Structures are given as structure tokens and as C-alpha cells.
Amino acid sequence: MDSELKPVMEGIFEVGPPPRLCGSLCPECNEKFFPKPPVCPHCLGEVQDINLSTKGKIYTYAALQMGAMYKLPVPCAVGWVDLEDGLRIFSLFDPEKVSELDFGKEVTLQVGAIGVDNNDQSCLRYYFTPENGGDK
Numbered sequence: 001m002d003s004e005l006k007p008v009m010e011g012i013f014e015v016g017p018p019p020r021l022c023g024s025l026c027p028e029c030n031e032k033f034f035p036k037p038p039v040c041p042h043c044l045g046e047v048q049d050i051n052l053s054t055k056g057k058i059y060t061y062a063a064l065q066m067g068a069m070y071k072l073p074v075p076c077a078v079g080w081v082d083l084e085d086g087l088r089i090f091s092l093f094d095p096e097k098v099s100e101l102d103f104g105k106e107v108t109l110q111v112g113a114i115g116v117d118n119n120d121q122s123c124l125r126y127y128f129t130p131e132n133g134g135d136k
């Protein structure tokens, strides 16, 4: 069961449902961050926890055909997503939908069991999956 698996790293995302990315906001600079830094890298002020948008568009990505770390399935894809709230973040993409990825495509946050953690244990990771306009 997925519920027995732990996130690959604490404090990065909430499993949900619904899954959420744990971001932060510097109220002085009005800038958002992910993952959350200990302090704002610009003004060194305190940052506030915020939930980031769970939807965005693919800025760029690369598919790995072999040699993926952490027992990630191959092919798998990683890249950058422009979230609706303006932040660009690095992410995995849905390993079952690598062929559907495209620049500018709308994607939605998911959390699932993918690969292993630093201790070689199966774990949960966040990833983005393409939106298909309602079909299965």
C-alpha cells in the first residue's frame, strides 16, 4: 500500500489527497520559493509556509532512456514546470506518460510510489502528469 511508504524527503510535499508542494513566501520581497529555504536568500528574512499551485505548464524536460538513479523507471523524464503561481520548479514527470510530454503542455501534481530513497527503500515522490482533457 502506498500509505505505508514514506516521502523521499520530509518537508518537500504533502502526500494528500490532495497532494501539495510545500513552498514558502518572503513577505518582504514578495517572492516564492520551492523547496523552502531556511531564510529568504535575498533579504535573509523569515519565510512563511505556503501551498503552491498544483497545476502548471512544462517549460522544458528531458527523457532518460537508461541509467536513471534511485531505481526510477526508464524511460523517465525530469524537467522544469512553470506553476500557475509564477514559480518555476524542478520535477519528475509521470513515468507512464513520457511519450505525452511536450513543451507548454498543462500538467497536474501527483504523488506516487516511484523508485527508492537513499536507503534503497521504496518511497513516494511528487511528479507532474499531463492533462488529457478528460479521457481515462
Ligand SMILES: [Zn+2]
Binding pocket: 026, 027, 028, 029, 030, 040, 041, 042, 043, 044, 045
Ligand atoms: Zn526576502
